[in-house]
Amino acid sequence: MTHTVAAPGTALSGRDRLVLAVLLTASFTLAVDFSILNVALPVIGADVGLPLSGLQWIATAFALSAAGFTLLFGRVADLVGRRRLFLAGIAVLGVSSLAGGLATGPVLLLAARVAQGLATAAVTPAALSLLTTSFPEGPRRERALGLNGALMAAGFTTGAILGGLLTDLLSWRWAFFVNVAVAVAVLAVAPLVLAESRPERRPRLDVPGAVTVTGGLLAVVFGLTNAGEHGWAAPGTWGALVAGSGLLVAFAGIERRVPAPLVPVRILGQRRIAWGNAAGVLAFATETSLVFLLTLYLQEVLGFAPLAAGLSFAVLGLGTVLGGVLGPKVIARVAQPPRALALGLAVQAAATLPLMFLGGTRASMPVLLAATFAGGVANLVAIVGFMVTATSGLADREQGLAAGLATMSQQIGITLGIPVMSAIVGATLPALGTEDAIRTAIGVDTALAALTAGAVALAVVRRPTR
Structure with a gap:
């Protein structure tokens, strides 16, 4: 097996920084793709002839492919080589994004979104396993995973803002064309800085x-x-x-x-891996669905325009970046990654709780901004704790599998959070009205974060073996 190894000490070499830049650029771009088209869906539907009832498939086609094939591609990366799969996925992302940007009908547009989802399912676990095999366990890997988590979480928020800006200033098609430029840049640099990484013994595909x-x-x-x-x-x-x-x-x-x-039972039998991934699903689901709920609040209750609502999440984006930087420091301070995971989720729940009491006027905005900033910081601390928990304690030959599991947890969390909260709002809306239905869903979101923090603390932190 060949892979780069960071230089001794905590400082990163110039080559290490290039490796990080390539992998983090790809991960951030893929995270942006989850939300960049959301604000523009009505405009896209009108341009390509997709009826209102079919607009959700622009997002669903991407999410289904991204979540459904992640675990499979995590193992394929071990078979064909993580670098090779990473480059192939980036190439598919570039081609499919070009097709989506040029689409004039719904068939080509939806096919492009499926291909983008497949590219995401291939690139994300390959990038994560390249990152974990490029940096040995310890402070350097935790720092790299912290930056990766920060940019991926910030990407979801950035996508909402960037989608509104591109649609208003240029065209929704630029939400696709941006990916083409990124893919070309990554394909130009990645072969020069990324070494191939695969297990010494190539596993068979189950x-x-x-x-x-x-x-x-x-x-x-x-x-x-x-x-x-x-x-x-x-x-x-x-x-x-x-x-x-x-x-x-x-x-x-x-x-x-x-x-x-494909997933050895002995790996899922490790309490850290099993609980780490379960908590990872909830960490991503609660924060991404909170963005959805607050978008409803800002637009339906306070009357914000879509672009103004998107820009309101800029403080959340700043919080996620700060949380990604602080995550490794918190892990170092508390000594156990699962403890950082539980602590982050507990603080996230405490920060989300005040949002249940938002009023119906714009006087509530300072509370919303402060709470989302604090919650963003805490959520990223939890996500860094999850990433380190879910990928540590395993040999390099199993990093593709570990990365596939962690990425699958992430994709499922991002994908299921919004529809679950949407269903809660829809079920309570007739009886409670819009404002109280949103508050109810925020309460469920808060409870999920708190319960997950407690479960991790009891199951892993207090019993760290296995």
Whole structure:
């Protein structure tokens, strides 16, 4: 196995910084893609002939592919080489983004979004495993993971702001064309600074496991997305959730029997890995869904324009960047990454709690800005704790798998948070009205963060072995 190794000490060499720049640029761009089109959906639909009822598929087509295929591509990276898969995924991202920007009809646009999702599913775990194998466990890896987490979380917020700016000043098509420029730049530099990384012994691909887990994840994500759009009573919601759950149960059974499982049971049997990934899902789900809920509050209750609502999250973006920088320092101070994960989620819950009491006037904005800033800092501390927890204690040969699991947790969290909270708002809206329905969903968001913090503290921090 070949990979770069950071120089001794805590300082990064010039080559290390280039490696970080390439990998973090790619990760940030992919995070931006989750939200950059949200503000522009009505304009895009009008331009390409997509009816109002079909607008959600511009986001859903991307999210389904990104979440459903992540674990599979995490293992493929171990098979074909992480650098090779990273470069191939970036190339697909560039081509699909060009196609999306030039699309004049819904078929090409949606196909481009599917391809962008597949590129995300390939690049994100490959980039994360390249990062963890480029920096040994310890302060340098924690610093790199902190920057990675900060930029990925900030990317979701930045996407909302950038999408509004590009749509207002240029055209929604530039939300695609930006990716083309990034892909060209990364493909020009990455081959010069990234060394190939793969396990010494190439594992076999667990085809039955790959089919069942990919199908199961696709069905579950579709069901959750359908719940957000059409409610929990819709036949498509429960049909997809039941089918997805059945496939995931079958996947678990397959993994216990095959000689080269996609996810070795012994890895999920490690408390740190299992709880770390479960908490990672909730860390991403609670913060991204909070952005959605506050967007509803700003536009539907306070009457903000879409661009003004997007710009209101700039302080959240600053908080996430600060949290990414502070995350490794918190880990060093508390000595255990799971402890930083639990602490971050607990502080996030405390910061989110005041948002349940926002009023119906713009006098509430100082509270909103202060709370989202503090919550953003805390959320990124939790995410850095999750990334370190979920990828440490494993050999380099298992980093592709660990990165695939961590990335899958991230993608599922980003994907399921919004439809779940949307379904809660929709279910309570007739009885409570818009303002109170949003407050109720924020309360659920707060409770999830608090309960997850408590669960991690009890299951991992107090019993750190295994």
